[in-house]
Amino acid sequence: MKRKPNRLPTFLRYNVVSIVATSVDFVVLIGLTEIAHLWYLFSAYEGALAGGITGFILERNWVFKRKEVKLTTQSTKYLLIWIVSIVLNTGGLYLMVELSGYQYIISKIIVSVLVGVGFNYLMHKYYIFK
Numbered sequence: 001m002k003r004k005p006n007r008l009p010t011f012l013r014y015n016v017v018s019i020v021a022t023s024v025d026f027v028v029l030i031g032l033t034e035i036a037h038l039w040y041l042f043s044a045y046e047g048a049l050a051g052g053i054t055g056f057i058l059e060r061n062w063v064f065k066r067k068e069v070k071l072t073t074q075s076t077k078y079l080l081i082w083i084v085s086i087v088l089n090t091g092g093l094y095l096m097v098e099l100s101g102y103q104y105i106i107s108k109i110i111v112s113v114l115v116g117v118g119f120n121y122l123m124h125k126y127y128i129f130k
Contacts, residue, residue: 010063014124017058018116025051029108040097040104044090052082064129077128081120088115 025047032043056078060066066074089111096107 010125011121013063014059014121017055017063018120020058021051021055022112022116023051024054025112026105026108030105033104041090041094044093044104044108045086048082048086048089052078052085056082059124059129064125066129069129074128078124081123081128084123085115085120088119 027047028050029040029043029047032038032046033040036043056075060071060074089108092111092115093104093107096102096111097104100107102110
């Protein structure tokens, strides 16, 4: 009888990378907003860019270990998913801040968790790095 592979280590590694990439995202967001006094949505976009690059490199090489697939194929798929993720994250952030009145950092945390678990993980595992 064939054993089903244990997916828990992959999920745990993905979460470690998510924490690292999200940390990069938040450092850029807060730095650009609070120190450089840039608009929070521009800062959120720049943070997502920095976090996305960090995430792709770590996921490809450590989480999913799928280096045998062409870099161009994976990076193109990643770019498509990343664009949708940025739209979901910045749109959700805008709605929470402007319509609900929540502070931008709290809003970013809530939206990041929802998009990260409900969209990013599934797309990365079953579309980009399958």
